[in-house]
Amino acid sequence: MGQKKLIKFAAIKQYENVLENPQAMPGKWNSFFEKLAIGPYPISLDELSVIKNNTTTNHSAIKPLTLELACGRGEYAVGLARMFPNQNFLGLDIKGNRIWKGASIANKEGIHNVAFVRTQIDQITNYFDTNEVAEIWVTFPDPQLRLSKAKKRLTHPKFLRLYQQFLQPGGIVHLKTDSPNLYLFTKTVIELFELTVITATDNLYETAFVQSNQWNEKLSIKTYYEGLNIASSNRIHYIQFKIDKDLPIAKDEILKELIAEFEVTETHDAKRERTLPKTEE
Numbered sequence: 001m002g003q004k005k006l007i008k009f010a011a012i013k014q015y016e017n018v019l020e021n022p023q024a025m026p027g028k029w030n031s032f033f034e035k036l037a038i039g040p041y042p043i044s045l046d047e048l049s050v051i052k053n054n055t056t057t058n059h060s061a062i063k064p065l066t067l068e069l070a071c072g073r074g075e076y077a078v079g080l081a082r083m084f085p086n087q088n089f090l091g092l093d094i095k096g097n098r099i100w101k102g103a104s105i106a107n108k109e110g111i112h113n114v115a116f117v118r119t120q121i122d123q124i125t126n127y128f129d130t131n132e133v134a135e136i137w138v139t140f141p142d143p144q145l146r147l148s149k150a151k152k153r154l155t156h157p158k159f160l161r162l163y164q165q166f167l168q169p170g171g172i173v174h175l176k177t178d179s180p181n182l183y184l185f186t187k188t189v190i191e192l193f194e195l196t197v198i199t200a201t202d203n204l205y206e207t208a209f210v211q212s213n214q215w216n217e218k219l220s221i222k223t224y225y226e227g228l229n230i231a232s233s234n235r236i237h238y239i240q241f242k243i244d245k246d247l248p249i250a251k252d253e254i255l256k257e258l259i260a261e262f263e264v265t266e267t268h269d270a271k272r273e274r275t276l277p278k279t280e281e
């Protein structure tokens with residue numbers, strides 16, 4: 001492993017705003033962010049109070065929590081934290097050297113309403129209590145184009161069922177991607193499970209969309225991968241939807257058949273799969 005990566009890994013171990021596979025955190029995130037803002041440090045996770053996010057709780061004391069999945073350097077987590085100081089944001093990713101970037105910026109700027117969890121997204125239900133999360137952003141996740149890898153797509157129903165375990169009723173998921181295939185796949189999932197679409201566009205920055213009432217300032221945040229324009233399409237796809245229905249496992253077989261019918265041609269995505277180095281950065 002390179003020297004630079006080792007230095008970043010060592011740094012995040014000291015950061016209060018980075019947790020690696022933290023245990024016993026469900027229900028504690030509101031208390032965690034209170035401590036992050038004022039100390040004392042180091043924060044003892046065992047001593048944080050658990051707040052049940054149910055109807056009997058005083059909701060005014062609880063700040064909405066938004067996640068950025070596959071956050072990489074965490075541009076969305078940090079950008080949203082700047083925009084909404086009265087809400088809390090968590091970026092999740094497996095790569096510590098990428099998380100280091102966002103966590104370092106937050107530390108430097110004194111932004112205390114954003115933190116990061118280093119983990120596999122598959123483990124996500126270990127970290128949150130029922131109703132603890134208000135919204136999820138999935139930003140430029142790996143499109144996992146091979147059919148055999150469809151279950152690794154972060155908008156596969158397998159993952160949506162995990163998110164549903166801790167999202168508030170009507171909780172919103174945002175997907176931003178440069179991959180037309182991942183966008184189409186996600187739309188197929190949404191239609192099959194009859195979820196509610198709030199906004200969908202295959203060209204986020206076209207003038208008509210930017211000038212429409214569906215545009216908002218959150219959409220202007222740009223991530224590192226967005227800037228790379230790997231798909232060479234110059235088209236960012238965006239879909240905002242609610243996981244507001246049951247997601248019966250029986251329908252996964254139908255999904256498998258539907259996506260097998262997608263013709264995988266020499267799209268930008270196919271090119272991306274061939275040319276993207278295994279370990280970027």
Ligand SMILES: C[S@@+](CC[C@H](N)C(=O)[O-])C[C@H]1O[C@@H](n2cnc3c(N)ncnc32)[C@H](O)[C@@H]1O
Pocket residue numbers: 069070071072073074092093094095098119120121122139140141142223224225226
């Ligand atoms: C293409 S990068 C996008 C990073 C960032 N969102 C951006 O737009 O610049 C995809 C990120 O997803 C992370 N990732 C992919 N699968 C993951 C998983 N199962 N669990 C955690 N992180 C994952 C990778 O480590 C990588 O940082």
